[in-house]
Structure formats: C-alpha cells, structure tokens
Amino acid sequence: MKLEVGLFILRVYLGFAFFMHGLAKFQGxxxxxxxxxxxxxxxxxxxYIVAAVELVGGLLLIVGFGTRYISALFFIILLVATLKVKLSSGFMGNGQGSGFELDLAYAVMAxxxxxxxxxSLSLESKIGNKGRE
Structure with missing residues (x-):
C-alpha cells in the first residue's frame, strides 16, 4: 500500500503541474x-492543442483516468519543449534561461x-479498466 500511496502522490503532482501550465496558457x-x-x-x-492537453490531461491524471495515454502525450510535449527550447541552455541553464532539468524530471515521471x-488509487481501476498490464 505504501507504493500505491507514493504513486498516487506522484501522479497527482504531475497532473497538477500540467494543469497549472495549461491554465496559465489560457489565462494569459x-x-x-x-x-x-x-x-x-x-x-x-x-x-491550442498543447494548452488543452495540459489542462484537461492534468485533470484526468489527477483523478487517474487515461493515465497511460495522457502521460504519453505529456512525454511528447516535454520532449518537443526540451529539444526545441531548452536543450541549447544545457541541463542546469546558461544564465540566460533555465535548463532542461525540470523538463527531464517531468518526462521521466510521465x-x-x-x-x-x-x-488501485485511480478512477480507471474503479471502473474496470484493468487492461493496462
């Protein structure tokens, strides 16, 4: 059960982080x-696609529905962001911008x-979606 709680916390945090990024895109x-x-x-x-995936996908990840698919989309978003924006700044940043260390950490989680x-602490486990294994 300790593992389940740890995974729950990790999944909820990742979902929350993406939800907040999506929300910021819509608010801004x-x-x-x-x-x-x-x-x-x-x-x-x-x-528009990225903002919607972050916002809606973040909520879905928080409740644990479509976890595998949402996480794959998050991984793709992070991969593109790292390669297109952050890679040139290096892992820790270059003094002009942040590096890709946080993006990489989120990508690994995803x-x-x-x-x-x-x-077992997800919505998908409660509605019979046990075909993930």
Whole structure:
C-alpha cells in the first residue's frame, strides 16, 4: 500500500503541474502562446492543442483516468519543449534561461506512468479498466 500511496502522490503532482501550465496558457491568452510557437518554428495552432492537453490531461491524471495515454502525450510535449527550447541552455541553464532539468524530471515521471500498471488509487481501476498490464 505504501507504493500505491507514493504513486498516487506522484501522479497527482504531475497532473497538477500540467494543469497549472495549461491554465496559465489560457489565462494569459493562448494566442500569445501561439505567436511564440510561431516565433520558434512550431505551428501556432499547436499551442491550442498543447494548452488543452495540459489542462484537461492534468485533470484526468489527477483523478487517474487515461493515465497511460495522457502521460504519453505529456512525454511528447516535454520532449518537443526540451529539444526545441531548452536543450541549447544545457541541463542546469546558461544564465540566460533555465535548463532542461525540470523538463527531464517531468518526462521521466510521465514515461514511468506510460509503462506502470494502473494504480488501485485511480478512477480507471474503479471502473474496470484493468487492461493496462
């Protein structure tokens, strides 16, 4: 049961962190994020997709529904963010911007939930979605 509680805390934190990032994008105007995406060579419309995945996916991860799929999407978002934005700053940052250490930590958490079976402390375990193993 200690493992289940630890996984629950980790899953809820990761979901909360992504939810807050998605919420910030919507509160700040997703159009601003879309413009920034354009400026770094990503299609602007992707900002709307990323913001929605972060917001809705964060909530779904908190309750433990679709954990494997949401975590895979989070991993992809983090991979693109690291390669496109943070990699040039290095692991710890370069004095002009933060590095990719936090992004990598979140990516490791996300990929863990892609491979780890459903927790008994999740909504998906309560509604019969036990086919994750």
């Amino acid at each position: 105007g997703v159009g601003n994020t879309a413009s920034w995406f354009d400026s770094i060579g990503l299609p602007g419309f992707a900002a 990929i863990f939930f892609v491979f780890y079976p459903a927790s």
